[in-house]
Amino acid sequence: MISSLQPGQLLARGTCRHLRDLGYACVTELVPVRGLRVDVMALGPKGEIWVVECKSSRADFQTDRKWQGYLEWCDRYFWAVDQEFDTDLLPSETGLIIADAFDAEIIRNGPQTKLPAARRSALTRKFARHAATRLQRLMDPDAGAIFHP
Numbered sequence: 433m434i435s436s437l438q439p440g441q442l443l444a445r446g447t448c449r450h451l452r453d454l455g456y457a458c459v460t461e462l463v464p465v466r467g468l469r470v471d472v473m474a475l476g477p478k479g480e481i482w483v484v485e486c487k488s489s490r491a492d493f494q495t496d497r498k499w500q501g502y503l504e505w506c507d508r509y510f511w512a513v514d515q516e517f518d519t520d521l522l523p524s525e526t527g528l529i530i531a532d533a534f535d536a537e538i539i540r541n542g543p544q545t546k547l548p549a550a551r552r553s554a555l556t557r558k559f560a561r562h563a564a565t566r567l568q569r570l571m572d573p574d575a576g577a578i579f580h581p
Contacts, residue, residue, distance in 0.1 A: 439488030442533035444472050447484050447512045450536035462562050464505040468498060475559050484510040493521055508542045
């Protein structure tokens with residue numbers, strides 16, 4: 433299975449493993465609002481929400497025109513890149529995670545910006561529905577044709 437994953441998905445896998453060890457629940461490819469798709473969203477033990485964008489190459493980062501739109505959908509924002517990535521390209525005011533397919537390490541926390549309560553509540557519900565639907569589709573692949581979150 434791991435051999436069928438794209439480079440960004442491998443970074444997401446290692447990042448999710450690390451965040452899980454820190455007590456965060458993670459989902460991948462969550463759409464907080466039309467036009468944005470988060471690579472990794474993590475929900476912490478105290479309800480904090482982190483967004484992690486996984487960049488597998490310089491070109492992948494340079495063509496990302498939407499990343500600043502994610503800032504209003506999280507308490508902290510991170511980039512996840514591999515060991516070879518030139519981290520000087522990444523904005524210093526954002527978080528940094530070095531990852532591979534098996535684990536990750538938080539190098540730098542992004543600044544904390546508290547989400548408004550109403551947005552946090554709506555996003556937490558969206559997170560829960562996304563996770564539950566993903567689990568249901570794993571257990572019953574035909575369920576995706578019946579239920580759309």
